[in-house]
Amino acid sequence: MTILQKVEEHIFQIHKDTLSSRYTYHNFNHTLRVVNGLEEILKHHIIDEKEALLLRYAAWFHDVGYTNSWEGHEERSAQIARTYLLEQGVNENDITLVMELIRATKLDYNPKTDLECIIKDADFAHFADDNYIDTSHLLKNEIELCCGKVFTELEWNEQNRDVMLYKHRYYTSYAQQNWQPQKQKNLQEILKIIDKLKKKGQKKQKAETNRTIDTLFRTTLRNHTQLSAIADRKANILLSVNAIIISICLSTLIPKLDSPSNAHLIYPTFILLMFSVATVIFAILSTRPKITSGKFTKEQVTKRQVNLLFFGTFHQMPYQEYEDTLMTIMKDNDYLYHALTKDLYSLGVVLNKKYKLLNITYTVFTIGILASVIAFVYAFRAV
Numbered sequence: 001m002t003i004l005q006k007v008e009e010h011i012f013q014i015h016k017d018t019l020s021s022r023y024t025y026h027n028f029n030h031t032l033r034v035v036n037g038l039e040e041i042l043k044h045h046i047i048d049e050k051e052a053l054l055l056r057y058a059a060w061f062h063d064v065g066y067t068n069s070w071e072g073h074e075e076r077s078a079q080i081a082r083t084y085l086l087e088q089g090v091n092e093n094d095i096t097l098v099m100e101l102i103r104a105t106k107l108d109y110n111p112k113t114d115l116e117c118i119i120k121d122a123d124f125a126h127f128a129d130d131n132y133i134d135t136s137h138l139l140k141n142e143i144e145l146c147c148g149k150v151f152t153e154l155e156w157n158e159q160n161r162d163v164m165l166y167k168h169r170y171y172t173s174y175a176q177q178n179w180q181p182q183k184q185k186n187l188q189e190i191l192k193i194i195d196k197l198k199k200k201g202q203k204k205q206k207a208e209t210n211r212t213i214d215t216l217f218r219t220t221l222r223n224h225t226q227l228s229a230i231a232d233r234k235a236n237i238l239l240s241v242n243a244i245i246i247s248i249c250l251s252t253l254i255p256k257l258d259s260p261s262n263a264h265l266i267y268p269t270f271i272l273l274m275f276s277v278a279t280v281i282f283a284i285l286s287t288r289p290k291i292t293s294g295k296f297t298k299e300q301v302t303k304r305q306v307n308l309l310f311f312g313t314f315h316q317m318p319y320q321e322y323e324d325t326l327m328t329i330m331k332d333n334d335y336l337y338h339a340l341t342k343d344l345y346s347l348g349v350v351l352n353k354k355y356k357l358l359n360i361t362y363t364v365f366t367i368g369i370l371a372s373v374i375a376f377v378y379a380f381r382a383v
Helices: 003-017 028-043 049-061 073-087 092-103 114-123 132-147 153-167 173-178 180-256 260-287 298-302 319-330 333-382
Strands: none
Touching: 003 028, 003 049, 003 073, 028 049, 028 114, 028 173, 049 073, 049 092, 049 114, 073 092, 092 114, 132 153, 132 180, 153 180, 173 180, 180 260, 180 333, 260 333, 319 333
């Protein structure tokens, strides 16, 4: 058995018995791809047989350092190769060259000799594989498992693009002529994937933005509705209280004012009655609905001067005309958001008016109660 055969067997056993299953890319299959890539280059490259043998040694040993860990695997691979080849009686100078060839497989290393160019191209022959996309995902899984890094599909494909564009090139004439075209096709495929992922991301971002806008409108509308309901309840309380006061005044106090003994209660009673009536009037005004014409023209729609989301705008329109107009607007997101914004603004204006009148109502009611109490106290003391 030759030393090369022993090397092949030794590498196979190391990967079989020692290499972790987390290495989904840098395993025996990858080593075999590099060896086959090397043989393909050597068939079309004139080179000394001894140098070819040393290249084969380097190809078999170049990633065996992964059996220990990811970091610094090239140097460990070189040291493992040195130990084993010394045991097999390989010349020290030849071993030194093999170690240099292994170190030349680093991604950022620029080869300086013809042999380094050959081993470098062989190590990256997978860039020209027909199934490169699938192979690259094996490397992605390995990095995530071994290094704790996590990539999105977009990040990974962008990293692949950058490596293929800026960090890698083929050096041998054979690789440039035969592998570069397929590498370029793979690069174009990656660029298409990146473009597709970006468009998908933009659509997702747009959808998320739309959901955010919808949430904004929904929350604001709910708040406006709740505030309007609160105002109506407050106005209703004042209406009920003052209706009771007016009822008591009309049914109990006023009939007794004809008696000379109750003459001193006339002014206090009328003060209470007038302020109660004023309170009722302002409470009614605060809840009084505003009725609009219920019609609009096409010109108003074109100029975005109407709010089709408010019933007062369309309640007198024929249904078909309203439906056609609304369907047209629904196709125009800008107009739709314009209508929602106008609707919220209109609600805000109504709320402002309602709360101002409600504030006046409470003020009138408070003053009326105080004035009536003072008047009654004064009337009783004056008797």
